[in-house]
Structures are given as structure tokens and as C-alpha cells.
Amino acid sequence: MMLEGDASAAGAPEGGLGPRLSKGYEHREVEARWSRAWKEGGYFHADATDRSRPPFSIVLPPPNVTGSLHLGHALTATIQDLLARWKRMSGFNTLWLPGTDHAGIATQMIVEKELQRTEGVSRHDLGRAEFLKRVWAWKEKYGSRIAEQHEALGASLDWERERFTMDEGLSRAVREVFVRLHEEGLVYRERKLINWCPRCRTALSDLEVTRDEAHQGELWSFAYQLSDGSGEIVVATTRPETMLGDTAVAVHPEDERYRHLVGKKVVHPLIDREIPIVADAILVDPAFGTGAVKVTPAHDFNDFEVGKRHDLELLTVIDLDGTMNAEAGPVAGMDRFEARRRVKELIVEKGLDRGTKAHVLPLGKCQRCETVLEPLLSQQWFVKIAPLAGPAVAAVQDGSTRFIPEGWTNTYMAWMRDIHDWCISRQLWWGHQIPAWYCADGHVTVDRSTPPACSTCGKGGLRQDEDVLDTWFSSALWPFSTMGWPEKTDTLRTFYPTSVMETGHDIIFFWVARMMMMGLHFMGEVPFRVVYLHPMVRDEKGQKMSKTKGNVIDPLVITERYGADALRFTLAALTAQGRDLKLATERIEGYRAFANKLWNATRFALMNLQGFSVGDGELLGPAAGPADRWILARLQRAVNETLDALEGYRFNDAAAAMYAFVWHELCDWYIELAKEALYGDEPRAKRAAQSVLTH
RNA sequence: GGGCGGAUAGCUCAGCGGUAGAGCAUCGCCCUUACAAGGCGAGGGUCGCAGGUUCGAAACCUGCUCCGCCCACCA
Numbered sequence: 001m002m003l004e005g006d007a008s009a010a011g012a013p014e015g016g017l018g019p020r021l022s023k024g025y026e027h028r029e030v031e032a033r034w035s036r037a038w039k040e041g042g043y044f045h046a047d048a049t050d051r052s053r054p055p056f057s058i059v060l061p062p063p064n065v066t067g068s069l070h071l072g073h074a075l076t077a078t079i080q081d082l083l084a085r086w087k088r089m090s091g092f093n094t095l096w097l098p099g100t101d102h103a104g105i106a107t108q109m110i111v112e113k114e115l116q117r118t119e120g121v122s123r124h125d126l127g128r129a130e131f132l133k134r135v136w137a138w139k140e141k142y143g144s145r146i147a148e149q150h151e152a153l154g155a156s157l158d159w160e161r162e163r164f165t166m167d168e169g170l171s172r173a174v175r176e177v178f179v180r181l182h183e184e185g186l187v188y189r190e191r192k193l194i195n196w197c198p199r200c201r202t203a204l205s206d207l208e209v210t211r212d213e214a215h216q217g218e219l220w221s222f223a224y225q226l227s228d229g230s231g232e233i234v235v236a237t238t239r240p241e242t243m244l245g246d247t248a249v250a251v252h253p254e255d256e257r258y259r260h261l262v263g264k265k266v267v268h269p270l271i272d273r274e275i276p277i278v279a280d281a282i283l284v285d286p287a288f289g290t291g292a293v294k295v296t297p298a299h300d301f302n303d304f305e306v307g308k309r310h311d312l313e314l315l316t317v318i319d320l321d322g323t324m325n326a327e328a329g330p331v332a333g334m335d336r337f338e339a340r341r342r343v344k345e346l347i348v349e350k351g352l353d354r355g356t357k358a359h360v361l362p363l364g365k366c367q368r369c370e371t372v373l374e375p376l377l378s379q380q381w382f383v384k385i386a387p388l389a390g391p392a393v394a395a396v397q398d399g400s401t402r403f404i405p406e407g408w409t410n411t412y413m414a415w416m417r418d419i420h421d422w423c424i425s426r427q428l429w430w431g432h433q434i435p436a437w438y439c440a441d442g443h444v445t446v447d448r449s450t451p452p453a454c455s456t457c458g459k460g461g462l463r464q465d466e467d468v469l470d471t472w473f474s475s476a477l478w479p480f481s482t483m484g485w486p487e488k489t490d491t492l493r494t495f496y497p498t499s500v501m502e503t504g505h506d507i508i509f510f511w512v513a514r515m516m517m518m519g520l521h522f523m524g525e526v527p528f529r530v531v532y533l534h535p536m537v538r539d540e541k542g543q544k545m546s547k548t549k550g551n552v553i554d555p556l557v558i559t560e561r562y563g564a565d566a567l568r569f570t571l572a573a574l575t576a577q578g579r580d581l582k583l584a585t586e587r588i589e590g591y592r593a594f595a596n597k598l599w600n601a602t603r604f605a606l607m608n609l610q611g612f613s614v615g616d617g618e619l620l621g622p623a624a625g626p627a628d629r630w631i632l633a634r635l636q637r638a639v640n641e642t643l644d645a646l647e648g649y650r651f652n653d654a655a656a657a658m659y660a661f662v663w664h665e666l667c668d669w670y671i672e673l674a675k676e677a678l679y680g681d682e683p684r685a686k687r688a689a690q691s692v693l694t695h
Numbered sequence: 696g697g698g699c700g701g702a703u704a705g706c707u708c709a710g711c712g713g714u715a716g717a718g719c720a721u722c723g724c725c726c727u728u729a730c731a732a733g734g735c736g737a738g739g740g741u742c743g744c745a746g747g748u749u750c751g752a753a754a755c756c757u758g759c760u761c762c763g764c765c766c767a768c769c770a
Contacts, residue, residue, distance in 0.1 A: 235770085283769095284770085288769060289769090300770080301768055302770075361770090408699090411698080418766090573708090576709070580700085581708095582708085587718065590717095590719055593732045596733090659718090667729085671729070679728095
């Protein structure tokens with residue numbers, strides 16, 4: 001870790017007393033000095049043309065430009081820095097590439113909020129071009145903080161290669177990928193049911209939906225009268241407001257209660273419309289509710305499928321802003337939740353209420369703003385994912401990419417095998433605008449740069465698609481887009497595939513899986529050999545840190561108080577495989593003491609090296625005593641243990657091995673024993689001890 | 696409904712088949728020339744519960760109880 005460099009270089013004795021070390025380890029002064037020295041020296045720049053040494057490469061998972069680093073980032077930086085320094089010192093041509101992510105929706109929302117607060121204007125007031133100018137300005141202002149924070153953490157990144165997901169090169173890579181996938185039929189545009197956030201006003205992918213189990217809802221039973229007057233059928237629903245969009249009632253084909261009704265029609269309770277009763281074995285569970293289900297193909301994913309099977313009409317009754325539209329008859333114009341209450345009242349008034357019971361229903365919420373999502377029919381861009389997932393599964397199966405801890409392999413496999421098409425368009429302004437243009441006749445032209453005319457009809461006056469791509473679309477290209485793709489660069493030749501992808505297990509699907517698919521598809525080779533998934537950093541109570549909970553710890557507050565070494569050593573020491581990490585400040589204090597201990601051991605050594613020069617001391621000369629031999633043997637053992645642990649990604653074991661050696665063997669025993677020789681009259685014994693200390 | 700992880704000293708955690716460990720906290724004694732962010736020493740655990748395998752189990756197997764997480768279209 002940083003200390004090794006500090007100690008040796010701070011006092012390299014050239015036949016005399018080195019610079020005097022302070023009595024205690026002053027982390028603020030020392031860490032700042034070294035950070036500066038590293039930067040000025042440019043020691044961490046990787047030479048892509050150097051093929052004489054084996055390569056080792058890591059791309060830093062790009063933090064969002066939206067803000068400052070949290071402890072998860074500190075852990076990432078610590079582990080990656082540890083790997084990078086270890087490999088660099090072991091003779092590898094090492095690249096550790098930094099960068100940041102534009103984080104589409106998150107950044108846009110922050111800037112919008114900021115504009116509202118400071119200038120009282122919305123993005124629509126400013127217009128797209130002006131708004132984007134503001135976001136860029138914001139990015140310039142805050143994006144650099146990420147780099148400063150990494151420097152404060154002692155990260156040995158190659159800053160000359162820093163990238164941003166929306167810089168020119170990466171934007172070009174994004175367009176290239178989009179166009180190629182479109183040419184291959186793997187990107188398509190279609191009107192279908194998607195997850196819509198009425199507050200963010202954008203479509204989302206399945207992954208951006210969080211399930212809220214705790215929601216206490218109610219299951220209502222409503223009677224639908226048969227149009228021939230022969231009775232009624234009772235359906236159960238948790239979402240009464242969508243009944244305005246009902247285009248069928250479904251029952252199970254084997255259900256004796258309803259079999260005779262299949263094919264008949266019912267009168268819609270609130271609107272002058274007749275809808276059919278259909279039999280559907282997939283949708284309907286006869287044991288649930290009443291065994292009869294209302295079908296709303298335009299507002300429910302299951303119902304959408306039923307609609308396809310039975311060729312039902314798609315009737316949209318909820319608008320993009322979450323209010324009921326004109327089709328919604330008696331509740332038109334109402335907010336969807338208000339409409340729910342009103343529908344119930346109307347049903348009761350008409351005497352069609354057949355009971356209510358409490359029911360826990362899972363709610364799909366927007367990951368970003370917690371708003372209850374609405375499944376809506378919408379025209380969006382999608383990635384056809386199955387053809388990409390196949391090779392990504394195979395590559396893990398055959399060991400081309402290995403997960404550590406390996407338990408995550410199953411998680412990855414399970415998701416990949418049951419993967420759905422990826423909705424990639426977002427109704428935002430901040431991001432990569434989709435490279436698709438439309439002519440007046442509605443033909444689509446997809447191209448790398450603005451086309452002069454429609455590729456179908458040749459008309460000019462094209463208008464570019466206003467939507468942008470999902471942030472993760474560009475992230476998926478990160479391992480090769482940052483290295484210059486689609487150009488064939490030396491960097492790609494030397495450093496792709498990367499050696500290790502080190503990130504949190506919470507983004508296996510969002511990021512790791514997608515990098516696998518894109519890497520394999522466009523580079524013909526996995527993006528990384530190993531995926532090391534680090535644990536989540538939680539607070540001392542074991543809760544996930546989040547801004548809303550207010551329990552986020554700023555790593556810089558810790559480095560300021562205890563030092564980056566203490567924080568880094570703590571994080572490494574607590575990073576055991578397969579277990580989340582609860583950060584207790586007592587541990588950090590303990591490792592700060594360790595940093596101090598190591599500092600003072602070094603100080604002791606320097607104070608006792610007068611008159612001794614490195615060159616002329618032969619290790620373990622004739623005067624070497626048992627203590628000298630012992631400590632060197634122990635050192636060797638500690639080094640081996642540490643290296644073994646690092647090879648196996650057991651960072652806690654590596655930390656423990658170093659800690660035990662330095663404190664309990666070197667300091668507690670050897671230094672105490674060596675005092676006898678150092679302070680004694682026997683010069684040869686003294687020399688022996690001195691040579692051991694320099695070692 | 697599936698899947699995964701955890702339950703070991705007051706606290707945070709290692710250990711994962713061979714006499715219970717670390718750090719912090721607690722208590723006692725030491726401010727003698729590397730370090731009081733220190734030294735020496737002490738106390739403290741029937742290793743979640745119940746069975747089983749074994750000469751031997753905290754560790755392996757089975758079941759259970761609590762926590763936590765992920766995935767899933769039960770209206």
C-alpha cells in the first residue's frame with residue numbers, strides 16, 4: 001500500500017541519516033505529498049506499444065458525474081489500486097483506466113432541480129440546446145471532483161487516458177454500435193407495452209423497476225352483467241381504474257363454473273360497450289379470486305399477452321402523465337389514483353360491488369423517483385437480446401470469464417437465460433441522441449451521421465429522433481470504447497480483453513452482463529477474464545447506504561480524519577468473500593494505529609542506520625543471530641501468504657498476513673531483540689541487524 | 696413462488712475436519728531513548744437450535760428458527 005513507498009523513499013539512507021521522520025504518522029502531510037509526487041511523475045501512464053512485458057488491465061467502473069464518491073467507490077478504488085500496484089510491481093505492463101459516466105436520467109434530474117431552484121425555470125423554458133449547455137457546464141464543474149477524490153484515495157490511475165461516456169470518441173462508438181446492431185436486425189423500433197414513469201416521463205427498462213412488496217392493497221370483486229341478461233360474472237381486480245380499458249373478461253377453459261359463458265359477451269359496467277368472455281389457461285388461475293379476470297391489454301403485461309393470443313383491442317385509458325384520458329368516460333381527466341377511488345364508488349352506486357378484501361400486491365416503482373410505474377403502450381427502441389445473450393452464457397460456461405466469488409455465476413446464468421428484450425430509448429435530453437431520422441412520411445433512416453435524405457423515399461427535411469439512449473447502453477461498451485474502438489488502436493491490441501472487472505454485485509445485470517454481450521459481439525472476445533464482485537458497503541447497522549436514508553459516509557471525511565491508508569487497509573481487511581461489509585469506525589481507528597506502527601518501525605530503522613550503507617552489507621553474514629534468521633524467514637512466509645491471498649482475491653487474508661507480520665513479529669519481537677545488537681558493542685552483530693532492517 | 700448469503704467474545708469480523716482467533720471495548724501493571732495512535736498481562740464464547748456422519752465438527756450432511764439480499768406476470 002502507500003506506506004511502502006512512503007517509508008523507503010522518505011528516508012532512503014545513502015550512507016547516512018535520512019530525512020528525519022516525524023514522531024507520528026502525519027497522514028495529511030504524507031499522503032498529500034505522495035499524491036502530488038505520483039501525479040507530477042506520471043508514473044501510472046501505461047505504454048500501449050510496450051509488448052515486452054505481460055499486460056494487466058482494469059477499467060475503472062465509471063462513477064456517475066452526478067456527485068461525489070461514496071464508500072462503495074472507495075472500496076472499488078482500493079481493491080483495484082491494490083491489484084494494479086501489485087501487478088505493476090510484479091513487472092506487468094499495467095493499465096488502470098479512469099473515467100466517468102454521464103448517468104442520463106440522474107444527471108438530468110439534478111440539473112433540472114438546480115435550475116428550478118436557482119432560476120425558477122424548467123428545461124422546457126430553456127429549450128433543448130440551452131438546457132444541454134447547462135448540463136455540460138454542470139458536468140465540467142463537478143466532474144473533476146471525482147478525479148480529485150480518487151487522488152485523495154491514492155488511486156494509481158492513468159489520468160492521461162481519462163474518458164467520459166459522452167466524449168467525442170465514445171459517442172462515436174455508441175453510434176457505430178447502434179447502427180451495426182440495427183443493420184443486423186438486433187435493434188428495432190416497436191410499439192408495445194413498456195414500463196413508464198409518469199413523473200420522469202420516460203420509458204424504463206425492466207431492470208429500472210424496483211418491486212415494493214410491502215404495499216397493502218385491496219382486491220375488489222365487481223360484477224359484469226351478461227349482455228343477454230342471463231346473469232353476471234364476477235371478476236377480481238386490484239386496479240379498478242384500468243377497467244375503463246377492459247376489452248375482455250377471461251376465465252380458465254376447464255373451469256366448470258364459467259365454461260358455458262365462454263364466447264358470450266358482457267356489458268361494461270361503466271361505459272356503453274360490450275366485451276367478450278374468453279378462455280385463457282395461461283393467464284387465469286381458477287383458484288385465485290373469483291376465477292374470472294378482467295383483461296386490460298394496454299395496461300398490464302399479462303393482459304397484453306392475452307390480447308395478442310385472442311386478438312383483443314388495445315385500449316389506452318391512461319396518459320403519459322398518469323391521468324385518465326378521454327377514453328376513460330366517467331373518470332376522464334382524473335389522476336389515476338383518484339380514478340381508482342371514483343370507480344369503486346361508481347360500482348357501489350350501481351350495485352355491482354361484490355366484496356373487497358385486503359391483498360398485498362407488489363408494486364413496480366421507478367428506481368429513480370419511487371413513483372408507481374404505469375405499464376403503457378409506447379413506441380420505443382429495443383435491443384433483441386437473445387442472440388447476444390447466447391455467446392455471453394457460453395463464455396462463462398467454458399471459463400473464458402470467471403466469476404469470483406463463483407456463487408455469482410448462477411445469478412448471472414439464470415438472468416441471461418431468461419432475458420427479455422432491452423428497451424433502450426429514453427424520453428430525456430441528456431444522453432446520446434438516437435441516430436435515427438424520420439422523413440415526413442414516417443420512414444426511418446438509421447445512420448452514423450446526419451443523412452441528407454430519407455433512405456426509403458429520398459425526401460429531405462429529416463428530423464432526428466428526439467430520444468436518447470439508456471445510460472447503460474454506452475456503459476456496456478466501456479471496456480473497448482475507452483480504448484479507442486472502432487479504431488484498431490495499440491491500446492486495444494495490448495490491453496483488451498481486460499484482466500479483471502472489479503465492481504459491485506448490484507450491477508451484474510445492468511452492467512456486467514451487458515458488457516459481456518457487447519464485448520463478445522463487437523470484439524469477438526470477452527471484455528474481461530475475471531469478474532471480481534466486491535461486497536456492498538453498509539453502515540454499522542448493516543443498512544445499505546443511501547442518500548434518502550441519510551447514512552451515506554463520505555470517504556473523504558474518513559481519509560481526512562484517519563488517512564487514506566487507514567481507510568484502504570480497513571476496507572481490504574473487511575473484504576471477505578461472500579459477505580457484505582459493515583463499516584465500523586473502530587476498525588478504521590485500529591488500522592490507523594497500524595499505519596502509525598509501520599511508520600514508527602521505519603523510523604526506528606532509519607535512526608539506527610548511521611554509518612551503514614546498503615551496498616556493502618551482505619544479508620545474513622557470519623554474525624547473524626537466530627533472531628535475524630528468524631525474522632527473515634517470517635518475512636518470507638508473510639510475503640508468500642500475502643501473495644497467495646491476492647492470487648485468490650482473498651483481500652482480508654492478505655491484510656491479516658501483513659498486519660500480523662509487521663505488528664506481532666517484526667515490531668513486538670524482532671525490533672526488541674535487535675536493540676541488543678544495535679546498542680551493543682559487537683559491531684558485526686550490529687551490522688547484521690542493520691542489514692536485516694534495510695531488507 | 697424460486698435462488699443466494701448470514702447467525703462465532705460486549706461491538707465489528709476472521710476461521711470452514713484436529714486443543715476457540717483478531718481489532719476495538721473492559722480490567723490490572725508500565726509515560727526506561729521507534730511508536731501512549733504505545734508496551735506487558737488478564738477477564739470474556741455450551742461457535743443460532745435439533746439431529747446425524749466421524750476417533751474427533753464452529754467447520755461436513757439433514758431439518759428448523761430468525762435476519763438480510765436478489766429474481767419472478769398470481770389478477
